[in-house]
Amino acid sequence: MNNNTDTLKRLMYIEDELDIRAVAEIALGQVAGFEIKICENGYEGIDVIHNFNPQLVLLDVMMPNMDGPQILKKIHEIPEFQNTPVIFITAKAQTEEIDKLKKLGALDVITKPFNPMTLGNDIRTIWQSYHESKR
Template sequence: MTALIELERVLYIEDEPDIRLVAEIALRQVGGLNVVTCAGGEEGLGLICDFMPQLVILDVMMPGMDGPQILLKLRDMPEFRETPVVFITAKVQPDEVEQFKRLGAADVISKPFNPMTLANDVRAIWAKSHD
């Protein structure tokens, strides 16, 4: 059995500036992760190859390109075909969560999230995706 590679680089695409700021603080300062945040899909896809995140967090509902559309674009990129993607959304009914997982999401985090546990929640999803 190989040892789990530690999660270090996370890309978070979120259109709401306040949520983006809280998540960045939660992941970087509380969680010790290297985080890049973007306000939308085009921006995120434009810098993803330079940053090479190990895990991507996507808001589901965004203007322009939504989270599921971004996920499909990531899966078309060979270097991100296997990268765990986590949706973050207020839409967490069981059928909605199942739909996101069928699209290929590793998991779903509900909004509002707890800033003190967000990094640990993300690390748990990372570990589960490498079982």
């Protein structure tokens, strides 16, 4: 039951590194004003996605047990979330890696380290471009 309206309000970020989760929670929640759910792994993300119903999912690429591309596949296997947009956030920012992630269905890729003060606006810009391309 994905709520893809033009105004982005609710994000889920799945990230295994505690420090990055803490910075992202402040950057996206307090600074950017999003309702944010931070999960430490894909299993937690899959468990809470139905109750949280994010409009957009942010995914780290390299995580133990289930990596970002595997999580993307699992999320899109859930009928209500098969069209939920995803942005990958990764330190592996080579062109071929970015192209590969986009081919998997990502809207875009944000590189780490990200700027916490502009992260929210970067995500909004990607979101707006996505919605403009659907019109």
